[in-house]
Amino acid sequence: MGGRPSEEDIRKLPVEKAIQELGAHPDTGLAPDEVKKRLTEYGYNEVPEKKKSPLMSFLKRFWGLTAWMLELTILISYVLGRLLDLAVIAALLLINAILGFFQEQQAERAVEALKKKLSVKARVLRGGAWSVLPARELVPGDIVRARSGDFVPADVKIIDGDMEVDQSALTGESLPVEKKSGDLLYSGSLVRKGEATGLIVSTGTRTYFGRTAQLVQAARPKLYVEEVITNLLKWLLAMVIALLALAFIVSYFRGVSLLGLLPLALVLLVSSIPVALPAMFTVTMALGSLELAKRGVLVTRLSASQDAAMMDILCADKTGTITMNKLSVAEMEGVGGYSADDVAFYGTLASQEANQDPIDLAFISEARRKGLNFNGYVQKKFTPFDPSTRRTEAVIEKDGKEFTVIKGAVLTIAALCGVDPGEMAGLEKKIGSLAKKGYRAIVVAKGGEKQCFELIGMAALYDPPRPDSAKLIEELRGLSISTKMLTGDALPIAREIANEVKLGGKVTGMEDLKKMESIDPDKAEEIIEGSDGFAGVYPEDKYLIVKALQSKKHVVGMTGDGVNDAPALKQAEVGIAVSSATDVAKGAASVVLTKEGLPEIVSLVRTGRSIHQRIVTWILNKIVKTFEIVLFVVLAYLVTGVYVVGAFEIVLLLFLIDFVTISIATDNARPSLKPETWDMRALVKVAILLGVFMVMESFGMLYIAMNYFRLTDATGLRTLTFCMLIFGGMFTIFVVRERSYFWRSMPSKTLLLAIGGNMLVTSAIAIAGIPGLIPIPAAYVLIAWAWYFIFALLVNDFVKVRILPYLEALKI
Known part of the structure; x- marks a missing residue:
């Protein structure tokens, strides 16, 4: 070499x-x-x-709204000489950056693992055999x-x-x-x-350009959920600013130094910003993606599982999804003196094994089963199946002479052979009788140098439904997802398969549908919405079907495998490339299946809905806590004339609550039986109602602390208030994670350990005391435990169940 x-x-x-x-x-x-x-x-x-610089990724954690507010708070604390507040806030900023960076690296590693599984494949000849590597x-x-x-x-x-x-x-x-x-x-x-x-x-x-094609893009599109939360946060910030403005006005008239209130005001603003939100989304989606990868579902866009949670219609290719995608010869019949063996022989000459085309492989397999001899026959040129011509074609050489063999759609090939009308009617009748059995008719013809083709015979091919298709379609129906079958087969075949898998009898031919679309587009959309399947579908028709369903406000899933399926896969909210898909289809899809059939799609939907439930739990908990903390602290100041909690305690609380709640990403959430939707108004109503109850309960505990425990700033009032806010927040997680009574499902071990550990650490801090927090008696801490256990898990949980009509708007 x-x-x-x-x-x-x-x-x-x-x-x-x-x-x-x-x-x-x-x-x-x-x-x-x-x-x-x-x-x-x-x-x-x-x-x-070329990898992103880890250093730059880490430094970016100190840039953005949350980081700016924390950094401004540090600056003001320094100017005011409040060095303890400065140290704690700086620690929060640093830990936030470290945790966020760590989670981003974990998520990138997860996506890289998926990308390796989606690397480009190639058909290669080695050792005399073709294989895909x-x-x-x-x-x-x-x-x-x-x-x-x-x-x-x-x-x-x-x-x-x-x-x-x-x-x-x-x-x-x-x-x-x-x-x-x-x-x-x-x-x-x-x-x-x-x-x-x-x-x-x-x-x-x-290589000439020094790189290979990439199927998976590193950048992820902005999540729809993040946009919803951004709008919600604008409202929350407006609420916080309004309450703080009221507090500043009252402080001004009371003669309190406004500079002294600035650190606390800024920290209260920070408390309304979900510091852990990006990490929560990333961890939840990444964990869901890894869970799906174990089941043979590769998610190329982390948000795809969230989209799957909202999917209510699945457009499924018949071949390879509903059926086995393994054509076999059911029967063969020669014409004009040709035998069934001749049909297999010439059909095989018009096939190419390297392409792994199902129809080609069916003929090749049948020829091998019959032991047919092809010595001396050389395939000089091969033209694969083209939807526009509806046939394959091969130029064959034998003993120095060339002839052409074609196979494909019956009526198309028969027309090329010049079949007379009477014989054509017989062929149509034969096609109809085969179609009723679910068979697909393919004819084979032979031509000389002048391309005058002679009909050799017909083969009936059968792609049987997968054994589990009917059960899985029923399972999707139980999840309120309508399955619509798409096939290029004729209407009778489509109806037979639809009946076998219990899909429904409303199968529409694309030719009739297109005629209706040209006359009455609205009526055509209604027909598409009401159909159980579509026959005679060309790849470009799939895009039109998806668009029509989306115009009817449906969230659509679409399975596909070919290069022409790419537009439909991109258009659908959930584009699913099946196991046999081309590289282009995989590149356009947001989900790639590694196994045949529908089981993995069911897993995708269930996992997506579980992820949605976890995100709803986190959002509800965040809204409740933001509303309760800001309203309680400001109202307590207006009523008592003192701030019952300071900047130091709020910052410590943010650290102990926000990052502990990331463990909600591991919770045992039950998937809904209906497609998910987002109704932020309903979420806000539920959260504010629970928040109002929590504020009232906190005022009750504050009254006890000030009038019976005789606590003041100097004797640990802020320490007990810190415990109250922590304990209330932790018990609230049990309330919002379950849509029924809290005891109906068990939290995950990770979530239980995180909550239990957080409450124990808080108790130890309160009893032992740390710089900035005065120690208080253990009895006071235990009473705070009991107080929020009773009110959160009994009173608030009962209230939550009673306001479930609001939650029904979320379909959860």
């Missing part, structure tokens, strides 16, 4: 010379031992990603097969075949480029049309 020309020189060589220089074997591919040697020489076919394992000299919808896995020189390639992402060319034998395909370009066998000439960092 030492005298081999450089890879740049090999690119310029004719394909035959390049094959020779690379020691390639077009008929058998490289041997396993040779592959190992070349992996050692060239390395894996990958380009290391990760593109990173390719080496120069490998023989590969590329077809429409594939990303080119490395720099490839075409040996045989023609195609159109989209190089726009690499060269900026807006139109596809035609490629033929001897031309070079660049790594990362996209095959738009055709197929070809090629020779790998460069891999990894040595």
Whole structure:
């Protein structure tokens, strides 16, 4: 190999010379031992990603609204000489940055793990057999097969075949480029049309553009949930600012120094901002994604599980999702003196095993079962199935003579063969009788040099429903998700399959639907909404179906596998690429299945709804605590003339509550039986009502502390108030996490440990005392425990159950 020309020189060589220089074997591919040697020489076919600087990621944690307010509070505390407040707030800022950075790194590692599972695949010939391998394992000299919808896995020189390639992402060319034998395909370009066998000439960092195509983008779109919370926080901030303005006005007339109130006012503002919100979302979504990955569901966009929680319609491809996607020959019948064996023989000649097309594989499998002999027959050219022509075509050479074999849709091929009207009517009748059995009819024809085709016979192919399809469709129906089947098959076949899986009898033909759309678009949308399935669907029709359902305010899931499915997968809120999908479909989808069928989709929905419940719990708890803390502290000041809690205690409280509640991401949340929706008005109503009760209860405890315990600032009033706010917040989590009475479900062990540990640490701080907090008797702490246990878990929980009509607006 030492005298081999450089890879740049090999690119310029004719394909035959390049094959020779690379020691390639077009008929058998490289041997396993040779592959190992070349992996050692060239390395894996990958380009290391440029990673974000961890230092810059960490420093960004000190930039933003929350960080600015904490930093302003530190500055004011320094100016006022309140060094203890300064130290605690600085510690909170630093710990916030460290925890957020740690969670971001964890989430990035989770997404990277998923990206590795979604790496580009390639069809490669090795040891005389075709197989599908990760593109990173390719080496120069490998023989590969590329077809429409594939990303080119490395720099490839075409040996045989023609195609159109989209190089726009690499060269900026807006139109596809035609490629033929001897031309070079660049790594990362996209095959738009055709197929070809090629020779790998460069891999990894040595490819023309120095990188491979990436299917998963590192950037994640802004979550819909975050937008909702942003709007909510504007309202909360307005409420806090209004209450604080009232407190400042009263302080001014009472002659209190306003500078002394600034640190507390700023910290109260900070308390209304969910410091742990990004970490909560990231952890919840990442944990859900990892849970789904174990079940064969790869989430390429973290927010996809939240979208799945709101999905109410699933548009499912029949093939590979509802059915097995493993066509087999049910029966064959020759015509005009041809036998069933002839149908299998010529049908196989019009097939290409390297493409792994289900119809091709069915003919090849049947020919092998019959033991048919193909010696002397050479496939000179092959044109794969095209929806526009509805056939495959091959040019075959035998003893120096060439002929053409085609197979495909019955009426299309019959028309090419010039079948007379009487025989055509017989064929249509035959198609109808096969369709009623759920069979798909394919005809085979042979032509000479002048392309005058002769009908050879018909094959009935059958793709049986998966054994679990009917059960799983019923399970989705139990989750209030309507499943709509999409198939390119004729209407009778679609109806037969729909009946077998108990989908429903309202199956609509796309031809009739398009006619209605041209007459009355609104009526067409109503038909789409009311249909159980669609027959005669072309890939481009899927996009129109998704758009029509979305116009009816549905949240749509869409399964797909082909390059033409990409627009529909992107348009749908939940784009699901099935296990056999092309690279383009996987790149467009937000979810990729690694197993066939619907079970993983059910898992996606259930997990998504559980994630939604956890986020609702966190949001409810945050609204309740923000409302209670600010209203209680300000009203207590207006009533008593003193601040019952200071900046130091509020900052410590923020640290102990906000970050402990991240453990809600691990809670045992039950998925809803209905699609989730967001109604923030209902959430705010519930939270404010619970917050009002908590403020009243806190005033009751404050009255006891000031009049019976005789506590003042000098004797630990702020310490007890700190305990009250912590204990009330912890018990409130038990109230808001369960939509019924709190005892109906058990929290996760992680959540119980976090809450229990937090309350024990708070008790120890209060009893022992720390700088800035005066110790108080253990009896007072125990009374605060009991007070909030009784009121939160009995009174507030009872009130929550009574106001469930509000929660029903959330469908939870």
